[in-house]
Amino acid sequence: MSRPFIHLAGVRKTYGDHLAISDASFDVMPGELASLVGPSGCGKSTLLKILAGLHPADGGEVRIGSPSHPFDPSRDVGMVFQAPLLLKWRRILDNVLLPAEILGLPGAESRERARHLLQLVGLAGNEAKYPYELSGGMQQRAAIARALVHDPKLVLMDEPFGALDALTREKMNLELLRIWKEAGKTIVFVTHGISEAVFLGTRVVVLTAGPARMADNFVVDLPHPRTLDMKTHERFGDYARRVYRLLGM
């Protein structure tokens, strides 16, 4: 039994007198795709910021990395946000290269890797285009490539498909599972879509709002690779109902 890659125990976070997170405790194993699901205001994004090292927790224990999977907080985090947030003055390839530049990684190798990643996310041939020439879904694919270019151990995704239309979103879910399998990263995926959380996650962590607290944490025992028709399986429905109930619906 290997040790967890992420270990949170009793994590608290307050902003002034607003309690953003009270007592979040869960573990994520190396290579897992953990879905963090909950309504807006439940502290999901705050939790991601703590994992990214952008904000310290006010209490509890946050440990990332293990002897077998060491973690360097200064270079092992990749981030994807709800908006693609590509730099509009840079070509797609140069956008993907941004983290490598910031970390000062060797140029030629990084370019090679960026090209490979653009291929992986299905954007081969778009290297020299500017962001405005791509659709929203394609921009988000480029943002995913950008989050992977410096080969981070942990990728944090904050509702990355929330702004896409329903069909593109389904497609991107399948794409993400494929990319996750090929890239072999540990991913923490924040969403308020219950079906998305169950479909993507090897593990689902449920957070409730008002006050923000952790309500559940379970492993999703559905086979991989996942396919869209699994959404009609009984077991999928059981997991989804479990989350709906916790969220009081």
Added chain:
Amino acid sequence: MNSKLGRWTLAILAHVALIVAWYLFVRIGNVPRFVMPSPGATLDAFLQPNYDWWANIAVTGTEIFGGYLLALVAGVALALAFSWSKTLEAFFMPLLVSLNMIPKVALGPLIIVWFKYGVFPNSIMAFSIAVFPILLTTARGLREIEPELLDLVRSLRGSRWQLFTKIQLPGALPYIFSGMKVGAILAVAGAIVGEFLGSDKGLGYLMLQVQVTLDTPAMFMAVIMITLLGMVLYGLVLLLERLLVARDARVA
């Protein structure tokens, strides 16, 4: 291509038409030379060596460009400092908005008391009037940058310098240029007003000198020279903008 060529032709035609109208007005109206000289008489003034045109252009040009560059550096640097500290911004920004309300021309006599007269105080004059639009638009541009982008750089422990050169500066550039365009026009006015108030060389000083003798052709020529200096500065800003800012990102 054709319509671009057409637009250029029209632009040049408009300028030529103005000069022709000016010529006809003076010629047909028999307007006295000291009221309004003809284009020919104005050009003739430029050929008189006793006006020392090039030396005066150099002085006024130094004041405009010097004050403007100072305003650009100070405006961007201050705005950047504000982007680092919300407290700093909340403290200084309202103050700067108030200071912006001072008619900078009214500072002229004070600047002379503080810095005597000459190229430096006139550059200060150009600076003080050009710095505010640059500062305010840059601050606005930096505020418009998505905080998540800054998070992305911070999550990789990027330095402030990387944040500035890779995200903030290019992101705010369209805004900076809109402030630079306003500032360019104001810097010219600032330098000339400075020369009017106290100086011993420069195109504004020359205008005051020749005004005494009702040498209107030289005054006309001086105004044209000042305008040309302004056009050079404005043209350089436009050229830089064209080179640095993607077309779809430009702010009018």
